[in-house]
Amino acid sequence: MTQQPSGWYDDPSDPTMLRYWDGVTWTSHTAPRKSPTASQSTIGHADQAPTTPLPQGGWRAHSPQPGPPPQYPGDYPGAGQQNPYGGQNPYGGQYPVAPQPQAWMRGPVTADGVPLASWGKRFGAWLIDGLILAALSYFALQLFAPGYWDTVQQFVDLASTGDQTAVEGQIGKLTEESLKASIVTWLTITAYCVAFWTTTSQTPGKMVLRISVRRADRPGALDLATALRRRLLSLIQLIPFISGIYAVIWLLDGLWPLWDNQRQALHDKVGATQVVEGRQPRRPS
Structure with missing residues (x-):
């Protein structure tokens, strides 16, 4: 190719x-x-006839042949030739x-003609960001939900003993600590994503893969409202009784760009965003 x-x-x-x-x-x-110096060009104008009278004797002064037109500053090669x-x-x-x-x-492009990022690049960026977020979430849990890991370990130890009564008594505490951990993790990921989306339009993973996120209707970094709306779908994991189906929604969300005409994931559709090739223009200061 x-x-x-x-x-x-x-x-x-x-x-x-x-x-x-x-x-x-x-x-x-x-x-x-349009070249800013195009108006200075004399290309296309007929040569002016000489007005100086001919010398006596009928001979003509030698006149050099016109050379190639000059290159004007700022013109691209070929302009004016x-x-x-x-x-x-x-x-x-x-x-x-x-x-x-x-x-x-x-290939698929935005409404204003910018090429959309491939699913492979988006997946690669997700892997890079996932490694960073795993480390950040671990430290956030140590700070804001320190009892979560101890509760999980206690539950595992009780389950290994086969004491059903003790296990059932630990479920309530485990559920409480798990919800707290989920909230801390969601806030950590949201802060990470929103901070990058509203400034450079690129998380570190997207920077490496040279892709960026923008609104579907215009280029540029996301505004705060759009960035938060793009995170709404992930809130399902915090809702009691239906959080169990989040794994299915999460999987569909990740695979949706494979068959979507605009290569949008489900969270892109909620936020009215698209992931494109290249960077986004900076906001005027």
Whole structure:
């Protein structure tokens, strides 16, 4: 499969701009399609006839042949150059028209034309973030729910003795400590995700895989309301009596982008977000 070479192409999110493709992903470098110095170009104007009278004797002063048109600062290679095939210059004093993306570049995109991240990249980012969150959650539980691990160990020890009465007496305490641990873990994960989503749009895992999350209707980092809405689905694990089905919902949520036309997980649909290739533009300061 031929890889698209790096260069300037039509910006998929703004038809009036060009964006630089580095051979792997879209960069943040953009430029207007129309050259800012195009008005200075003399290409296309007929040469003016000399007004100096000819010397006596009928001879003509030697006039050098016109050379190639000058390159103006800021022009891209090819801008303002003579068309080697004759006829009018195809660029017309503007930047050259970027070629259409190759077939390998085509795929699901956002409403404004930004390529969506693949499921494989999202899964890889989830694994990286999962390792980080496992460590953070462990320390959070030690600080805010220190009795959880002791309660779990006591329950395991009682279960190994076969004392059914003692086990049943421990279930209530285990349930209480488990709920406390679930709340601490959910808050830890939410703080981690929201902090990154609302600043860089990339958790550390997404940074490594060069993908980011954005709203479906516009680019940029998520606002706080959208970021929190994206975490709503995971609250099911804290609701009594139905928390047991969260494992099924969690599995469906992770696999949903495989068959969804917009490659959205269920939590993306709740939050009206999409995960795309590349970074998000920074908010103006």
